[in-house]
Amino acid sequence: MFIFLTTTIITMIIDVKLLWLSSIPLLLLALTFSVFTIQRYQEVRRLSEYLRQISSGDYTLDIRDNEEGELSILKNEIYKVTSMLAEQSAELKVDKQQLTEAISDISHQIKTPITSMTVMNDLLTDEYLPTEKRKEFSQNIFTQLERLNWLVSSLLTIAKIDAGTVTFKEERVNVRDLIHHTLENFQIQVDIKQLHIRVTGDDSVFYVGDFHWSSEALTNILNNCMEHTPENGNISIHFEQNALFTQIIISDSGKGIAREDLPYLFHRFYKGKHSSEESVGIGLAMAHEMVTKQGGTIEVDSETGKGTTFYVKFYHAFHGK
Numbered sequence: 001m002f003i004f005l006t007t008t009i010i011t012m013i014i015d016v017k018l019l020w021l022s023s024i025p026l027l028l029l030a031l032t033f034s035v036f037t038i039q040r041y042q043e044v045r046r047l048s049e050y051l052r053q054i055s056s057g058d059y060t061l062d063i064r065d066n067e068e069g070e071l072s073i074l075k076n077e078i079y080k081v082t083s084m085l086a087e088q089s090a091e092l093k094v095d096k097q098q099l100t101e102a103i104s105d106i107s108h109q110i111k112t113p114i115t116s117m118t119v120m121n122d123l124l125t126d127e128y129l130p131t132e133k134r135k136e137f138s139q140n141i142f143t144q145l146e147r148l149n150w151l152v153s154s155l156l157t158i159a160k161i162d163a164g165t166v167t168f169k170e171e172r173v174n175v176r177d178l179i180h181h182t183l184e185n186f187q188i189q190v191d192i193k194q195l196h197i198r199v200t201g202d203d204s205v206f207y208v209g210d211f212h213w214s215s216e217a218l219t220n221i222l223n224n225c226m227e228h229t230p231e232n233g234n235i236s237i238h239f240e241q242n243a244l245f246t247q248i249i250i251s252d253s254g255k256g257i258a259r260e261d262l263p264y265l266f267h268r269f270y271k272g273k274h275s276s277e278e279s280v281g282i283g284l285a286m287a288h289e290m291v292t293k294q295g296g297t298i299e300v301d302s303e304t305g306k307g308t309t310f311y312v313k314f315y316h317a318f319h320g321k
Helices: 002-014 016-055 069-123 131-163 175-193 211-226 259-264 283-292
Strands: 171-176 197-201 206-209 234-241 245-252 298-303 308-315
Touching: 002 259, 016 069, 069 131, 131 283, 171 175, 171 211, 171 283, 175 197, 175 211, 175 234, 175 245, 206 245, 206 308, 211 245, 211 283, 211 308, 283 298
Parallel strands: 197 234
Antiparallel strands: 171 206, 234 245, 245 308, 298 308
16 A cells, blocks of 8 residues: 555656556555455454364364465464364373273272271171171271272372382393292292292393382282182293393183283273172283383283283383393
C-alpha cells in the first residue's frame, strides 16, 4: 500500500495524464496483496484454533499440506510435535491404567493375609481352643506374616528399581559361587521335597555385574522352578561362557507352563494357569527387572507336562569388557 501511494504521488508530479495508466496495475497489485494478507490471517487464525484444540487434548486434526511457504513448513512441524504429544498421551493413559490395576492387585494381595490373620487371631482368643489347634493357628499366622513381609519387601524393591534409586555394581562375579550362594536359601525346601539338584559348569566362568541383585534374580527363578517341580523331581543348573555373553541355564522337571502364558510370564501380577493359590505373580517380574538392568536377558522355553527351562544371559559388551 505504501508503494502504491508513493508511485501515485510521483506519477502525478511527472504527468497527471500518466496517472490513469499506472493506476490499473497498481490497483491490481494492491488487490492481490490484500487477498494474500487476508488468506494469511485466515491461516494463522486456523492455526491458532488448532493449537487451542491441542491444548485441550484433541490430537485428531491433521493440518499438514504439500504447499510451499513458511506457514506450510510451520504447520508440518507443529503436526510432528502433535503426533509426539499424542503418542505420549496414549502411553500415559496406558501407564495410568496399569498403575490402577497394579494398586488393585497389591491391595488384594495384602488384604488376603491380613484377613486370614485377623480370623485366626479371633479364634486364638477362645480359651477353650485345643492346644493343637492353637499351635496350628499360630503357625499359620507366622506363615502369613512371612508372606506379607516378602510381599512388601518385593514391592519396595520394584519401586526402587523403577525409580532408578537402585545402584547395580559392576564387579567380577564368579558364576559357581553365585549359584552355590543362591542355593543355600533353598536347603530346607530341597530336603522337604527330596529334589535332585545338579550344577555343571567351569569354575572359571564369570561376568561383570552385581552379585547381590543377580542372586536375588536367580532366587526368584529357582523358587518358581521348585514350586512347580513335584517331589523327587530334578532341577539342573548349567553355566557357560563365550565371547558375547555368560549364560546360566536353569531347567526343572515340573509340570511346565502353558503356551498361552509364556508371553506374559514376566509381567507383574500375572498368574498363569498352573500357578498356586499363594502365588503373587511378581517373582519372575522382579528377576526380569534385575537381569535387564544389568544389560542381560531372560528367555524361557516350556511345554506343559515336560518342564521349563530359563536362559539367563549377561552380555560382556554391555560393560565394555
